[in-house]
Amino acid sequence: MSDRQKPFPFDIFESQWQTRWEKDKTFRTPQVGDADFDATKPKYFVLDMFPYPSGAGLHVGHPEGYTATDIIGRYKRMTGHNVLHPMGWDAFGLPAEQHAIKTGEHPSISTKINTDNFRRQLKSLGFAYDWDREINTTDPGYVKWTQWIFIQLYNSYFCEESKKARPISELEQKGYSRAQIDDERLAFISEAPVNWSPDLGTVLANEEVEEWKAKGHTVERRPLKQWMLRITKYAQRLIDDLDPLDWPDSIKALQTNWIGKSVGAEVEFEIEGTKKTHSVTVFTTRPDTLFGATYMVLAPEHALVTEITTSEQKEAIESYISACSTKSDLERGDLNKDKSGIFTGAYATNPVNGEKIPVWIADYVMMGYGTGAIMAVPGHDERDFEFATKFDLPILQVVQPKEGVEWQGYTGNGTAIHSGFLDGLKTKDAKKAAIKWLLDNKKGTFKTNFKLRDWLFSRQRYWGEPFPILWENGEHRTVCESELPVLQPDMEDFKPTGSPEGPLAKATEWIEYSETSKRETNTMPQWAGSCWYYLRYCDPNNSERFISKEAEAYWMGEEAKSGGVDLYVGGTEHAVLHLLYARFWHKVLFDLGHLSTNEPFQKLVNQGLILGEDGQKMSKSIGNVVNPDEVVEQYGADALRLYEMFMGPLTQVKPWQMKGVEGVARFLAKVWRVAMSENQAGEWEWSNKVSTEASTDKALLKVTHETIKKVTEDIEAMSFNTAISQMMICTNAFTKAESVPAELFSQFLLVLNPFAPHLTEELNRLQGKQTLLSEQTWPSYVEEYLIESEVQIVVQVNGKVRAKIMVDKDASKETVEELAKTHENVLSFLEGNTIRKVIVVPGRLVNIVAN
């Protein structure tokens, strides 16, 4: 196709229109307060997950979501909204730095090259972004406010009464000591085992570990001093506030599972140590099974292990602990389901019945969850059951399942037995009674645990936001706000040091802030910039605030019942990372009074992955990657946009088919030829088929208005593939018609415009219209044109279609039934049978039941 003339001259007019939109700033969104800002219009904030500008450029997965939001954005503009539809770059990150290490080129250079390429590619697809609002997370003007938000976190604590972040100064007034205050900050220093990757030379968040492991990097546990963010304080709110959001249930479930709330009790057991008696707290979700606890397990790292281990067991315990510490997470988790453990020689006392139970250590108990100690109830817990079976520990029944169910290892609900004061109680009541007993006897209490860990926030990298932190005499403090942004120094050697200080430690001059103060050398993770970028779009150039109060109130406020981003489209890969982190930051900023909503994203839609033509995930190594540039070159931007939407439902995983692109390109060419024809010289000229003189054909009027109706409804429902098929039906009708009334063709161009903006604007121009389609009002359909005077009724005999009859649309049930019964073909099927029942669905069908 590329060697000959294109079926319609998209190669000429697409770039012309892109140039014009850019020059005229057609899709500029006025700033709140600008002379041309109309505050009376409702707002619509439609957001794409901004890309990481990789060296590989755009792949066809990017334009899938971007086209969907572009259609919605353009549609909303045409229906009288102020639309905020921006784009930017999530430009900090490891790949840029790895590239810098390899080539010695500063990451800002490759970042610039990559963003320029991404911008060019996006512009070649004709997206209606307001490029005046483009942001880049690595810009000093952006870094400044990322660091400012970090300072807000640093200067806040979580108030347990109000369940909100409050200024740390309140604690100072209450007379807290410096150490106590540092323990309360939402951004704090912690020395704890973290995920350290030796070959990346950095630590990683729990959420990131799998991703990098999958790329072949090693990750090990190692205790390090790190900046953490206290996201765990928001665990409950992060679960609760999910409910009213218009998000896919699967994403809500994913986040809820990740946060992992479980409700139960903490119980205190006493252990006879070698020198004295110790108290150990265990967490259980099944306090009703306390009487079934036949042994106890401590995590190998538990602090009490050395205190209680008897001299006979000491050697065995020590070698077990050292074996565990060298095991990787994989060996301890995924690969090794086989239970292992060692008896400490010590005994604990079960508080409810005074029974002495042996205390073991085993690596199936994790130090990081609950208290790092459990009471083992092998009768009613799968893991404990497996362990007890292996080491021949007693297994007691304390829950009676319903009849016919084996009790051993039964983890469901039932009735408590062999459990003293709990006997006869249903599990639910037994839990309550057990906790009441624990409270009354001061042996325990209610407890809710979360799987969610605090967020490990520091990285040992160069290409990230430095912390706005200074160290003085081993204490940290923030730099003055006036000194923001704190930028990395220019360096030639970006290599990881292999030490937890990171490459910035090599910038000796930069570190020396003053004689007494040194800079923090860690940097923030890539997530930092993406946690708040949606806010910056509302007011991207403000140097006084991260977002002006006015812009925040208009774009993020509660007005029109749609606070925050109205529609957010992106991939599922961010279900628990970006989307959780951003919600957390948003809530902190909300608590501190900087924002007026408590959730950032009202509606979330995940586009489905686009697979290669072979049905496999696109990947360089398989060689099934489709390059959008080539598709645009061969079929045009409109065809690519249209195909991405026509493939199937937006949210579904679907394979790419180049033949399908050809199909939609053919459709666009058909639209072109409704209005245009080729003359002898092979030039396109306006044909007279579309004409103001054309008589209004009833069928064309109907199909056009059906199309307006369906496309409108389908855009609202984000069912773009069916909208396109309706427009194909309409085009086929135009093609078949002798002539097409100009009015109908114009209306058709309007509804096609958000999908194929170049072609439609070009035809609108060729039709002699002055006003751009994108600046016109969305058409409305006329109900009257859709109604037919006669409707087709299906006649079934015993549920099988046997005839179709045409009746007046207002025909009575009786008339329809009579017509159906007397239909020739129906009669032949009724022969010899008696009619038992007749169902008439007006306007649809008649079903005659006979035998």
Add this chain to the structure above:
RNA sequence: GCCGACAUGGCGGAAUUGGUAGACGCGCUCGAUUCAAAAUCGAGUUCCUAGUGAGUGUGGGUUCGAUCCCCACUGUCGGUACCA
């Protein structure tokens, strides 16, 4: 294992949420146009043993009627995994 989603022609997918299964597109077949081809236009295209036939992953159920609702199962994909 657990959680979630999905299963419809040769292919991508439609079906007003209980009312004509297969819209629209791809592919294929035939025809028109052409010296010929491409492109374009038109007709056809679920399957078969061709019937008063079968048919929406399998088996059952509810209903006058089920792709849609209920029960059981199978398969595919995504997430997660010793979280007590």
